[in-house]
Amino acid sequence: ELKVEQNPLFLSMQEGKNYTIYCNYSTTSDRLYWYRQDPGKSLESLFVLLSNGAVKQEGRLMASLDTKARLSTLHITAAVHDLSATYFCAVGSGTGNQFYFGTGTSLTVIP
Amino acid sequence: KAGVTQTPRYLIKTRGQQVTLSCSPISGHRSVSWYQQTPGQGLQFLFEYFSETQRNKGNFPGRFSGRQFSNSRSEMNVSTLELGDSALYLCASSSGVVGLEAFFGQGTRLTVV
Numbered sequence: 366e367l368k369v370e371q372n373p374l375f376l377s378m379q380e381g382k383n384y385t386i387y388c389n390y391s392t393t394s395d396r397l398y399w400y401r402q403d404p405g406k407s408l409e410s411l412f413v414l415l416s417n418g419a420v421k422q423e424g425r426l427m428a429s430l431d432t433k434a435r436l437s438t439l440h441i442t443a444a445v446h447d448l449s450a451t452y453f454c455a456v457g458s459g460t461g462n463q464f465y466f467g468t469g470t471s472l473t474v475i476p
Numbered sequence: 477k478a479g480v481t482q483t484p485r486y487l488i489k490t491r492g493q494q495v496t497l498s499c500s501p502i503s504g505h506r507s508v509s510w511y512q513q514t515p516g517q518g519l520q521f522l523f524e525y526f527s528e529t530q531r532n533k534g535n536f537p538g539r540f541s542g543r544q545f546s547n548s549r550s551e552m553n554v555s556t557l558e559l560g561d562s563a564l565y566l567c568a569s570s571s572g573v574v575g576l577e578a579f580f581g582q583g584t585r586l587t588v589v
Contacts, residue, residue, distance in 0.1 A: 366535070396575050407566060408580040415575050453519065461531040462507050462570050462578055466519035 367392050367458050371467035378444050379475050386470045388437040388454035396457030397430045397437045398464065401450045408453065412439075444474045478503065480569045480581035488587045494555040497584045501548050501569030507531070508550035509578065510542060513564040522565075525550050526572050557588045 368391040378384050388397070396415055400408040412421045414430035414437060421428050425448065427440045437454055451471045455464040481500040489495050501508050509532075510522040521534040525544035544550045554561055564585050568578035 398577060400580075407582045408568075410577045410579060413575070413577045455519075457575065459532050461524045461526060461574060462509055462568070462572070462576075463521050463524055463532040463534070464509070464511075464519075464568075464578070465521065466511075468518050 367394070367456060367465045369454060369456050369465050369467040371454055371470050373470060374468060375471050375473075377473045377475060378441075380445055381443050383443065384441050386439040386441075386452055386454075386472075388439070388467050390435045390437075390456045390465070392458075393432070393435070394456045394458055395430075395432050397428075398455040398457065399428050399437075399439055400453045400455060402453065402469070403450050411452075441472075444472075446474045446476060448472060449474045480567060480579055482565075482567055482581035482584050484584060485582060486585045486587075488589060489557050490589055491557055491559060493557050494553065495557060495586060497552045497554075497565055497567075497586070499550045499552070499567035499569075499581060501550070501567075502579060505569040505571050505579075506548055507570045507572035507578075508544060508548065509568040509570070510550070510552050511566045511568065512536075513566060513583070514562075519566075522552065554586075559588050562586060562588045 399411040412428040417432040419430045454467045507526045509524040524532040542552045564583045566583045570578040
Protein backbone atom coordinates (compact mmCIF):
# COMPACT_ATOMS: atom_id res chain seq x y z
CA GLU A 366 0.00 0.00 0.00
CA LEU A 367 1.18 3.50 -0.79
CA LYS A 368 2.59 5.31 2.24
CA VAL A 369 2.68 9.08 2.54
CA GLU A 370 4.82 10.79 5.16
CA GLN A 371 4.70 14.43 6.05
CA ASN A 372 7.06 16.36 8.22
CA PRO A 373 7.03 18.10 10.45
CA LEU A 374 3.81 17.05 12.18
CA PHE A 375 3.68 20.27 14.13
CA LEU A 376 5.11 23.60 13.15
CA SER A 377 5.09 26.77 15.16
CA MET A 378 6.52 29.75 13.38
CA GLN A 379 6.68 33.47 13.80
CA GLU A 380 4.98 35.85 11.46
CA GLY A 381 7.24 36.93 8.64
CA LYS A 382 9.34 33.77 8.65
CA ASN A 383 9.73 31.19 5.89
CA TYR A 384 9.37 27.45 6.21
CA THR A 385 8.89 24.29 4.17
CA ILE A 386 6.66 21.28 4.72
CA TYR A 387 7.82 18.02 3.18
CA CYS A 388 5.75 15.21 1.74
CA ASN A 389 7.39 11.91 0.84
CA TYR A 390 5.58 8.97 -0.71
CA SER A 391 6.54 5.37 -1.21
CA THR A 392 5.55 4.40 -4.75
CA THR A 393 5.49 6.02 -8.15
CA SER A 394 2.81 8.60 -8.74
CA ASP A 395 2.54 11.80 -10.74
CA ARG A 396 -0.53 13.12 -8.97
CA LEU A 397 0.00 15.16 -5.84
CA TYR A 398 -2.50 17.36 -4.07
CA TRP A 399 -2.26 19.82 -1.22
CA TYR A 400 -5.21 20.61 1.02
CA ARG A 401 -5.80 22.90 3.96
CA GLN A 402 -8.10 22.12 6.88
CA ASP A 403 -9.19 24.63 9.51
CA PRO A 404 -10.38 23.29 12.87
CA GLY A 405 -13.81 21.75 12.60
CA LYS A 406 -13.95 22.40 8.87
CA SER A 407 -13.59 20.43 5.70
CA LEU A 408 -10.66 20.22 3.32
CA GLU A 409 -9.93 23.10 1.00
CA SER A 410 -8.02 22.38 -2.19
CA LEU A 411 -4.80 24.37 -2.52
CA PHE A 412 -2.74 22.85 -5.32
CA VAL A 413 -2.85 20.08 -7.90
CA LEU A 414 0.54 18.92 -9.20
CA LEU A 415 0.47 16.51 -12.11
CA SER A 416 3.97 16.27 -13.52
CA ASN A 417 7.58 16.07 -12.49
CA GLY A 418 8.96 19.52 -11.84
CA ALA A 419 5.53 21.09 -11.48
CA VAL A 420 5.53 24.26 -9.41
CA LYS A 421 2.46 26.24 -8.41
CA GLN A 422 2.15 29.39 -6.34
CA GLU A 423 -0.76 31.10 -4.69
CA GLY A 424 -0.08 34.05 -2.44
CA ARG A 425 2.44 33.08 0.23
CA LEU A 426 2.29 29.37 -0.60
CA MET A 427 4.29 27.56 -3.26
CA ALA A 428 4.14 23.85 -3.97
CA SER A 429 6.48 21.71 -6.03
CA LEU A 430 6.71 18.10 -7.12
CA ASP A 431 9.72 15.88 -7.79
CA THR A 432 8.36 12.54 -8.95
CA LYS A 433 11.80 10.97 -9.21
CA ALA A 434 12.52 11.67 -5.56
CA ARG A 435 8.85 11.00 -4.65
CA LEU A 436 8.85 14.31 -2.84
CA SER A 437 6.61 17.33 -2.76
CA THR A 438 7.21 20.49 -0.80
CA LEU A 439 4.92 23.25 0.38
CA HIS A 440 6.89 26.42 0.98
CA ILE A 441 5.50 29.21 3.12
CA THR A 442 6.89 32.68 2.57
CA ALA A 443 6.59 35.45 5.15
CA ALA A 444 3.96 33.63 7.19
CA VAL A 445 0.90 35.44 8.49
CA HIS A 446 -1.54 34.38 11.18
CA ASP A 447 -4.24 33.53 8.63
CA LEU A 448 -2.13 30.65 7.40
CA SER A 449 -2.58 28.80 10.70
CA ALA A 450 -4.27 25.51 9.80
CA THR A 451 -3.49 21.85 9.15
CA TYR A 452 -1.99 21.11 5.76
CA PHE A 453 -2.32 17.74 4.09
CA CYS A 454 -0.63 16.32 1.06
CA ALA A 455 -2.38 13.55 -0.82
CA VAL A 456 -1.07 11.23 -3.50
CA GLY A 457 -3.30 9.99 -6.27
CA SER A 458 -3.17 6.33 -7.13
CA GLY A 459 -4.90 3.79 -9.28
CA THR A 460 -7.35 4.25 -12.08
CA GLY A 461 -9.66 6.60 -10.27
CA ASN A 462 -9.58 9.38 -7.76
CA GLN A 463 -8.28 7.42 -4.80
CA PHE A 464 -6.11 9.61 -2.60
CA TYR A 465 -3.62 8.53 0.03
CA PHE A 466 -3.24 11.30 2.58
CA GLY A 467 -0.25 12.27 4.64
CA THR A 468 -0.49 12.66 8.39
CA GLY A 469 -0.95 16.39 8.13
CA THR A 470 1.14 19.29 9.40
CA SER A 471 -0.44 21.47 12.04
CA LEU A 472 0.84 24.98 11.44
CA THR A 473 0.57 27.75 14.01
CA VAL A 474 1.75 31.20 13.07
CA ILE A 475 2.59 33.31 16.09
CA PRO A 476 2.31 37.11 15.90
CA LYS B 477 -22.36 27.01 -7.97
CA ALA B 478 -23.40 24.80 -5.10
CA GLY B 479 -20.71 22.86 -3.33
CA VAL B 480 -20.66 19.34 -1.96
CA THR B 481 -23.48 18.70 0.48
CA GLN B 482 -23.33 16.07 3.15
CA THR B 483 -26.19 15.13 5.42
CA PRO B 484 -26.61 14.86 8.27
CA ARG B 485 -23.83 16.98 9.76
CA TYR B 486 -23.91 15.24 13.13
CA LEU B 487 -25.11 11.83 14.18
CA ILE B 488 -25.08 9.87 17.42
CA LYS B 489 -25.70 6.14 17.21
CA THR B 490 -25.49 3.18 19.56
CA ARG B 491 -23.18 0.22 19.08
CA GLY B 492 -24.73 -2.43 16.91
CA GLN B 493 -26.95 -0.03 15.00
CA GLN B 494 -26.52 0.88 11.38
CA VAL B 495 -26.22 4.30 9.78
CA THR B 496 -26.59 5.83 6.34
CA LEU B 497 -24.80 8.99 5.30
CA SER B 498 -25.56 10.99 2.19
CA CYS B 499 -23.45 13.04 -0.19
CA SER B 500 -24.64 15.24 -3.05
CA PRO B 501 -21.73 16.15 -5.33
CA ILE B 502 -21.21 19.30 -7.32
CA SER B 503 -23.55 19.47 -10.29
CA GLY B 504 -22.00 17.71 -13.26
CA HIS B 505 -19.53 15.71 -11.20
CA ARG B 506 -19.76 11.97 -11.62
CA SER B 507 -17.24 10.75 -9.06
CA VAL B 508 -17.84 10.57 -5.34
CA SER B 509 -15.23 9.30 -2.93
CA TRP B 510 -15.61 8.66 0.79
CA TYR B 511 -12.99 9.13 3.48
CA GLN B 512 -12.86 8.47 7.19
CA GLN B 513 -10.94 10.93 9.36
CA THR B 514 -9.91 10.03 12.89
CA PRO B 515 -7.22 11.49 15.19
CA GLY B 516 -5.42 8.16 15.33
CA GLN B 517 -5.55 6.97 11.73
CA GLY B 518 -5.84 10.25 9.88
CA LEU B 519 -7.63 10.39 6.55
CA GLN B 520 -8.32 6.99 5.06
CA PHE B 521 -9.94 6.18 1.73
CA LEU B 522 -13.10 4.11 1.91
CA PHE B 523 -14.33 3.84 -1.68
CA GLU B 524 -15.01 5.74 -4.87
CA TYR B 525 -18.07 5.60 -7.06
CA PHE B 526 -18.14 6.72 -10.66
CA SER B 527 -21.24 6.57 -12.81
CA GLU B 528 -23.01 4.33 -10.30
CA THR B 529 -20.15 1.80 -10.19
CA GLN B 530 -17.61 1.29 -7.46
CA ARG B 531 -14.31 2.15 -9.09
CA ASN B 532 -11.96 1.79 -6.13
CA LYS B 533 -12.16 0.36 -2.64
CA GLY B 534 -10.03 0.94 0.40
CA ASN B 535 -9.08 -1.46 3.12
CA PHE B 536 -12.19 -1.39 5.29
CA PRO B 537 -14.36 -4.28 6.47
CA GLY B 538 -17.49 -5.26 4.63
CA ARG B 539 -19.62 -3.44 7.20
CA PHE B 540 -18.82 -0.33 5.21
CA SER B 541 -20.68 -0.15 1.94
CA GLY B 542 -21.85 2.46 -0.48
CA ARG B 543 -23.79 3.14 -3.58
CA GLN B 544 -24.33 5.86 -6.12
CA PHE B 545 -27.53 6.85 -7.81
CA SER B 546 -28.13 7.96 -11.37
CA ASN B 547 -28.07 11.62 -10.28
CA SER B 548 -24.55 11.01 -8.84
CA ARG B 549 -25.70 11.36 -5.25
CA SER B 550 -24.03 8.78 -3.07
CA GLU B 551 -24.83 7.07 0.19
CA MET B 552 -22.53 5.30 2.56
CA ASN B 553 -23.80 2.68 4.98
CA VAL B 554 -22.13 1.29 8.06
CA SER B 555 -23.75 -1.72 9.67
CA THR B 556 -23.22 -3.13 13.14
CA LEU B 557 -21.56 0.03 14.40
CA GLU B 558 -18.53 -0.20 16.65
CA LEU B 559 -17.09 2.45 18.97
CA GLY B 560 -14.10 2.71 16.64
CA ASP B 561 -16.34 3.87 13.81
CA SER B 562 -16.67 7.23 15.51
CA ALA B 563 -15.11 9.64 13.04
CA LEU B 564 -15.62 12.47 10.62
CA TYR B 565 -16.78 11.04 7.31
CA LEU B 566 -15.93 13.19 4.32
CA CYS B 567 -17.05 12.83 0.78
CA ALA B 568 -15.19 14.24 -2.18
CA SER B 569 -16.69 15.24 -5.48
CA SER B 570 -14.82 15.32 -8.77
CA SER B 571 -15.57 15.25 -12.44
CA GLY B 572 -14.24 11.72 -12.62
CA VAL B 573 -11.34 12.57 -14.87
CA VAL B 574 -8.28 11.14 -13.18
CA GLY B 575 -5.94 13.82 -11.94
CA LEU B 576 -8.34 16.70 -11.53
CA GLU B 577 -8.88 18.07 -8.06
CA ALA B 578 -11.52 16.79 -5.71
CA PHE B 579 -13.76 19.04 -3.64
CA PHE B 580 -14.74 17.98 -0.17
CA GLY B 581 -17.98 18.36 1.69
CA GLN B 582 -18.30 19.59 5.27
CA GLY B 583 -18.44 16.06 6.56
CA THR B 584 -20.68 14.05 8.84
CA ARG B 585 -19.50 13.71 12.42
CA LEU B 586 -20.54 10.24 13.61
CA THR B 587 -20.35 9.38 17.28
CA VAL B 588 -20.97 5.80 18.34
CA VAL B 589 -21.83 5.31 22.02
